[in-house]
Amino acid sequence: MNPAWSVIFLTTLLGAGQGLFLALYAIDVGAANGLLALPGPTFYVGGATLALALLVTGLFSSFFHLGRPERAWRSAAKWRTSWLAREVIVLPAFMGAVFAYGAAHQLQAGDRICLWVGAAGTVLCIALFVCTAMIYACLKFLQEWHTTLTPLNYFLLGSASGFTLASVLAALVAPHAVNQLAIAALVLGALAYLGRLAALRRNARLRPMSSLATAIGVKHPHIEQKAQGFMGGSFNTREFFHGRTRETVRAVRWALLVLVFPVPAVMLGVSGENAFLLGAAFALQYVGLLAERWYFFAEANHPQNLYYQAIS
């Protein structure tokens, strides 16, 4: 597929926002059970505001993917069948929950209310991860995406970046929570890295179900396209292939392998409560996640490309 920046930013920003919310709620639950010192409301309110900002920016970026953004309101209609419609419903609901969570802490509504609002937000957060990932994972002939690793990795990668961001925030307003958040970010990052490696390994061994023989229905091992029917480009030649050299794709792959976990992990390990270093760790991890998402799209081989192998 040809990676679209609008979708890359949408999925990575949503993931970071969702992960940040999960981190806030985890701290909240931990503090309520006496496992952690209670951070002040600034941590929660600031975190919820930041998470909301990430979600809004992600949503804003998604509009650039639409040919007719003015009709975007229609896109919740087919929630019974379409994961995209489900995402369109769950995203605003989750944004509402994040807002309510931040507001509850701001208004000091009490532990019980905060925890209940947070629990609802967590359910919506997980639902949003599932919806976002299932948009891709449900397409069975995009074999690289059609695996349970896709929703798992969306969840783990988003959570890892969100926890890293939460540790930056904690370093600024609630230093005593930095350690726990950094450790959680390391654990989630390691799991996400393992999940992504597993997906890369799986995809490297995939055997495509479709071939030119099934595409045109001629059962012969040697079929070669001689003409695709036109010499200029078309939607089919633009949308489904990234058009980059093998070297570029390999470079992006290395960027994701290095930046998603190993580099941020080292920085998380050495930064202590230094907000600047933690911030740099998050920034690098986010760049890694952009590379990861770009590669996620680029590595998917759409079977329609079988029909566009030779211009003439």
Added chain:
Amino acid sequence: MTQLALVIDLNVCVGCHACVTSCKEWNTAGTAGPLTDQNPYEKDPTGTFFNRVQTFEVGVYPDTQTVHFPKSCLHCEDPPCVPVCPTGASYKRAEDGIVLVDADKCIGCKYCAWACPYGVRELDQQEKVMTKCTLCVDRIYDASLPERDRKPACVLACPTNARLFGDIHDPASAVSSAIRDNGGYALMPEWGTHPANHYLPRRKTEFRIHPDELKRVDNPLKVDGKLPKPAPGEPALDDVTTW
């Protein structure tokens, strides 16, 4: 239930692209249009088409066969492009099985194109909505046209009659018998989309000559044979005939 479809005979398609141009001509002016073009007369021309003819070479030289392969929406019986549409703009008509896009509801998110393994949906670059073959739905039911013209534009344009149009759920229809009798098959059956359009395979064309066809056995007047050469000086057609 009716399922209208095309049956494309690869044995007689000569790859002339008449179906491509007539499709574009009809649909750019029809209810599905306009099918816009960008840079049509400049470098890198591009544009929206519902139908394309591609060419494949099967086998290794010198034992090769050229297959001209027209490709348009297959109007799947279980179309993967329909359930993914978030707005309901992409739909399959219950009454005749045609898969259509409601251009007024489409938000141009391209998800349906991603969900089509055949790559037969195209986002119009100017209209910013998804477009696809409509089986000329604005033509096949048009009572103002003579009965014989109520067919998709590509079918009417085909000079070799490689494109048949009809209801594949009606066992008595010409398309059903063509599928049944001539080994009609669907594309990429592995994805369970059950395309309504079918293709008829290339067939071996044999021309068998028996000895009695080379010379007339019943040569009634006993006059068959080589005719005499004209004498020098007389007009001759050496390259054309034997005398």
